[in-house]
Amino acid sequence: MANKLTRFILFALVLGIIAGWATNSAIDDGTPAAAAQLKQIAGYFSIVTALFLRLIKMVIAPLVFSTLVVGIAHMGDTAALGRVASRALGWFIFASLISLSLGLILVNLLQPGVGLDLPLPPPEAASGIATATFNLKDFISHLVPASIVEAMATNEILPIVIFSMFFGVAITAVGERAQPLVRGIEGLVQVMLQVTNYVMRAAPFAVFAAVASAIVEQGPTVLFSLGRFVGSFYFGLALLWLILFGIAFLVAGKRARDLARYIRDPIVLAFSTASSEAAYPRTLEALERFGVPPRIASFVLPLGYSFNLDGSMMYMTFASIFIAQAYGIDLSIGQEITMLLVLMITSKGMAGVPRASLVVIAATLSMFHIPEAGLLLILAVDHFLDMGRSATNVVGNAVAAVVVARWEGSLDPERPADIEPPHAPSHRSPLPPGAEAHPEPGA
Numbered sequence: 001m002a003n004k005l006t007r008f009i010l011f012a013l014v015l016g017i018i019a020g021w022a023t024n025s026a027i028d029d030g031t032p033a034a035a036a037q038l039k040q041i042a043g044y045f046s047i048v049t050a051l052f053l054r055l056i057k058m059v060i061a062p063l064v065f066s067t068l069v070v071g072i073a074h075m076g077d078t079a080a081l082g083r084v085a086s087r088a089l090g091w092f093i094f095a096s097l098i099s100l101s102l103g104l105i106l107v108n109l110l111q112p113g114v115g116l117d118l119p120l121p122p123p124e125a126a127s128g129i130a131t132a133t134f135n136l137k138d139f140i141s142h143l144v145p146a147s148i149v150e151a152m153a154t155n156e157i158l159p160i161v162i163f164s165m166f167f168g169v170a171i172t173a174v175g176e177r178a179q180p181l182v183r184g185i186e187g188l189v190q191v192m193l194q195v196t197n198y199v200m201r202a203a204p205f206a207v208f209a210a211v212a213s214a215i216v217e218q219g220p221t222v223l224f225s226l227g228r229f230v231g232s233f234y235f236g237l238a239l240l241w242l243i244l245f246g247i248a249f250l251v252a253g254k255r256a257r258d259l260a261r262y263i264r265d266p267i268v269l270a271f272s273t274a275s276s277e278a279a280y281p282r283t284l285e286a287l288e289r290f291g292v293p294p295r296i297a298s299f300v301l302p303l304g305y306s307f308n309l310d311g312s313m314m315y316m317t318f319a320s321i322f323i324a325q326a327y328g329i330d331l332s333i334g335q336e337i338t339m340l341l342v343l344m345i346t347s348k349g350m351a352g353v354p355r356a357s358l359v360v361i362a363a364t365l366s367m368f369h370i371p372e373a374g375l376l377l378i379l380a381v382d383h384f385l386d387m388g389r390s391a392t393n394v395v396g397n398a399v400a401a402v403v404v405a406r407w408e409g410s411l412d413p414e415r416p417a418d419i420e421p422p423h424a425p426s427h428r429s430p431l432p433p434g435a436e437a438h439p440e441p442g443a
Contacts, residue, residue, distance in 0.1 A: 012204035013272045020215025045213035052206030055199045056278045061152040066188040067298035072168025074295040088300045092307040099310040100340045103317035106236045112229040113325025121373040158306040196281040207272035214383045244399045252406045262290040263398045271391035279394050291412040292405045304397035311392025312357040316343045323374030
């Protein structure tokens, strides 16, 4: 079924390009009336995509909570939890530095913003992107939810993760008396994955609508006008993929070569919907089929959606320096390194949803006296760039889970990549109080 879904999504992607291009060519005559009509048609298409993404968001909060709690319960003790968490965060920092540095190096080497043959927006023009200055106090206090109900209602992944960690550790401390609760949450995992299977049947329609909507409104020519910028960025993403898979190969050995095949379905889904979040449930299932234990996959993946959005982080340095180049603003090496470190901090907690990285970029530009109006240059192609960085976010988080699992010595035997499990993978019962946590096979 996974293969069939991938084929349907790819077919819908191609069909959406054709439909959007044909509609744009038939209506666009360069007049304001035609532009308004195209925008209205694109809005109709986007209804389907918006509904699909809302269905995905409906699943995310209970799925993150249930899988994370069960995963912690199966770790057996808090020492194992602390070890996995420290290794995951260490990898996230390392991968973030690679992503940000690669974007910084490539944009300086390729210089896509130099000699740009496009009219520049006036520096004082408003970009329309809401900005928020990074505040360490607000960031730290936001980690702990005032209400788990509120956090789930707004799909705030990081506060849900914090609550789930407390909940899972408490279950481990209670021991035998909490086993009925664990079995109930394991049942919730199965139910939410089954709901995901239902939701995924609408994915091809959402992909068709998302791509058609973007091309109907913008037209294909927008890709050519900023082709050097788009091409340079996708070249950077290709290099980042090679680096990530290369590290996975060094850490996990030859079986890492199969990882791309296992996560193909969520990569295609994230690319075509331009949403990392849409691919979360499928990524979780794919990692467990690849052999990442559920207790590690269900812990590392939610954290990754807040701390390890590699594609988005590379885009932030790339886009920021591109805008500076377009306006002829020379930044010193010190300023660029400072920008990298600022983005390293401000990007944490960024949601894996479309356009979230633009908010971080808008806040960063003002700190370095780069016109925020420069965002207007890239807004027209941002959707097409978002497709690439969303797919890269999936790759980055999948590699993170595999690396942490290998460090834990816990990669299980692979299951066929093309067979979709009808239910959630089986979990082990939590250890009774006082029992010693034994390593899993292969430790």
